[in-house]
Amino acid sequence: MLRLAPLLIVALLVGPILAGLVMALLPAFGYLPALGGERLSLAPWRELFAQPGLARSVGVSFVSGLVTTTVSLVVVLLFLTGVSGSRLDRWIRRMVAPLLSLPHAAAAFGLAFLIAPSGLLARLLSPELTGWERPPDLLIVQDPWGFALMLGLVIKEIPFLLLMSLAALPQLDPGRRVILARSLGYRPTTAWLKVVAPTLYPLIRLPVYAVIAYATSVVDVAMILGPTLPPTLAVSVLTWFHDPDLSRRFMASAGAVLQLGVTAAALVAWWCLERLVSWLGRHWIDRGARSCAELPLRQAGKSLILIATLTACAGLAGLALSSSAGFWRFPDLLPQGFTTVHWLRALPSLSGPVTATWIIAVSATLVALALTLAALENEQRSGRRPAQGKLLSALTLLYLPLIVPQIAFLFGLVVVMESLGTRPRLGLVIFGHLLFVLPYVFLSLSEAYRRFDPRWMQLALTLGSSRQSAFWRVRLPMMLAPVLTAAAVGLAVSIGLYLPTLLLGAGRIATVTTEAVSLAAGGNRRVIGVWALVQASLPLIGFIIAVGIPRLLWANRRGLQGAP
C-alpha cells in the first residue's frame, strides 16, 4: 500500500492539472460542444484581443509577478546575510509561521485599512504632517499601476521565502562556511553572499517560481488591492467566466490560456534574469572583493523585513479597530468609542461559512497528511530520496499546482466536471483544496521526516517491533510536533483558498474567504473588518493546537521539548 502513495500523489497532482489545462485550451479555440462550440476557431482570441485595456491587464500581471518576487527575494537574502541570533532576529523568525498562516485576503484587507486615504497611516500623520482634515482624494489602494497589489503580495511572500530558506539552510552548514570565508579575509555579509547564497538559491528555486506564478495570477488579493479599470488579467478572466452570457466562456478560456502564457513568460524572464545574476555573481566572486557595503546591506535587510512584518501586524490591528469601532472621525487615530454591534450583527451569518471552512480544511488536510506520511514512510523504507535542487525531479511535480496558474487549470477543471455532469459539491471543493494543501503539507513535513535519526526506527525493529508498530509507537509520537505543524500549515492554506472554492463550488459553497473577498466591493469597513479578522484567526487556531498538544503531552518529557 505504501508503495502506491507516491504514485497516488503524482496522479492526484498531475491528472487534474493536465485535464484542466486541456479543457481550458479546447474552449479557447472554440471547441466546447456543450455550449455549441463544435469546431475549432480563433474567434475567442479575436474577442479577447478586442477587450479594452487588455494590454494593461497583461502588463500589470506580468510586472507584479516579477517585481513582487524580486523584492521579496532580495529582502529575505539581505536579512539572512545579517542573521546573528539577536533578539530582533529571533522575533522575526518566530513571526514567520504566524505571518505565513495569515490568509492573503486578510493581509490584503489589513494593508488596505492601513494605506487607504482614510487609513491608519494617514490618521497617524494627519493633520500635523499632512495638513489633511479630510481623507485626501488619492487612489492609493487599487491604484492603476498595481503598486498596492505588489506591496500586499510582498508582505505575504517574504514569510514564505524566508521559511523555505530557513528550512534549506541547515543542509548548507552556513555558519562554518562563513567562518571559513572570514578566515580568508572576507567580511561577514560578503562571505555569506559569496559562499552561502549561490548554493541556497538552487534549493529555493521552486518556491521562488511558485511566488512568480502566484503573483502573476492571483485573484483575491488583486480584487482587494489591484487596479479595477482594467483589473489584472486573472480577475478579468474570472469576471468573464461568471458572465451570465455563457458564450463569453470561450473568451474566458482564451483569457485563461493567455494567463498561462503570461505566467510562463514571467518564468522565462526570471530564468533569463537568473542566468544574468549568476554570470555577474561569478565575476564578482572571482574578483575577490573582501567586502561590499557591509553595514548598509545588513541594516537594509533587517529594516525592510521589520517594516514588512510590522505592516502586516499593523494591518491586523487596523482590522481589529475597524471591526469594533463606533463613530470614527477622520483624522482621529482611534474611534471615539468601541462597540460589539458589528460582531453581533455578523455572528448569525458567520456560523455557516466558518463551519464549511473547517469541514473543507480539516478534510483536505487529513487526506494530505495521510498521503504525505505514506509517501515519506515509503521513501524511508525503500531508502530512496528524490533529487534536490534539480528542476527535473519528483519534487517539481509537487510544485505543479503552485506553478501553474490556478485560474488556468481550475477553469478547465470546472469544464471537465460540467462535461462529466458532476454537480458542485463539498467533496469536489475538498478535492480542489487537496491539490494545493498537499504540496504545502509535504514540503512542511518532508525535511523533519528525513532528518529523523534512522537509529530510532532501527532500534525499535531490533527490539522486535514490526515496521507498522514502530511507525505508530516511535516515529509518530516523536514527530508529533512537526506532523501537527504540517497539519496547521495545511489548514492555513485551505482556509485562505479563494478560487478553488469559488470555481469548484460554483459559488454555492461559502467559506469565510469567499465571503470576505465578496465584501471587498461593498466597502463597508466594519463588516470587512469582522470577516477578515475571523479569516485571519482561523489558521491561528490550527497553529495554537499544533504548538499546544505536544507541549501538553510532553510536559514531563524534557527530551521532546523544543523538538522540531
Add this chain to the structure above:
Amino acid sequence: MNGQVHPSLELRDIVIRLDGKPLVALDGTVAPGETLTVMGPSGSGKSTLLAYLAGFLPPAFDACGRIVLGDRDITDLPAERRGIGLLFQDPLLFPHLSVAGNLRFGLPRHMPDKTTHVRRALADVGLSGYGERDPATLSGGQKARVALMRLLLSAPSAVLLDEPFSMLDTELRDEMRHLVFSHLRAAGLPSLLVTHDQKDTAATRGRVIELGG
C-alpha cells in the same frame, strides 16, 4: 534473561561490496556467551558490517554470504524477525516514554506480568524506583544501564555493539564494560563488538579481528 541456551552466530562467507568493490569479507562463528571484537580504521566497513547483520544495509551496498543463528538462516529476514539486538553509541532511550515505558517497549508483546520483569530489570542495574522517571532526567550512566536492560528484555538471540562505550566518560566506561559483558556472558549471548578502544577488547576476553582500510 538468564539460563536460556542461545545458539551460536555463524557468519558464512560474508562479502559486502560498494560499487562492486569488496569492502568487508568475513567468515566465522561467534559462540554463545562469546564477544567477537571487530576493529579497523575509519572507512574499513565496521559499521556497514553491523548494519548488514542487523538488516539495515543501505541500498548503495550489496552483500552475499549467509547469517545463521543456530539452525536458523536469518539472512533474508527483516530486521524485526532476526532476533538480533543492537546497542548504539548513544543509549537512545525513547524520549516520549518513561524509563519503565522504554523497558516495556523491549518486552515481547504477549509476555505476561510485564511489570514484574520491568521492576526486576531496574533493580538489577540499581535503578529501583526510577520507572516513572523521564529518561532525559537520568545521568549518562543510568541511561546506558536502562538501554542495556531494554536490550536484554527483548530476549535477542545475538547482540551487536556499535562502540557502545565511546560516549561515556572514563570512569563510567569501565563500569559499563563490566556490566555489559558480564550480562552478555551470563545470558550466554553471542555478540559482535565494533570498537576503536583496546580496553573494550580486553574486557571482552574474546577474539579480535581486524578489518583492512
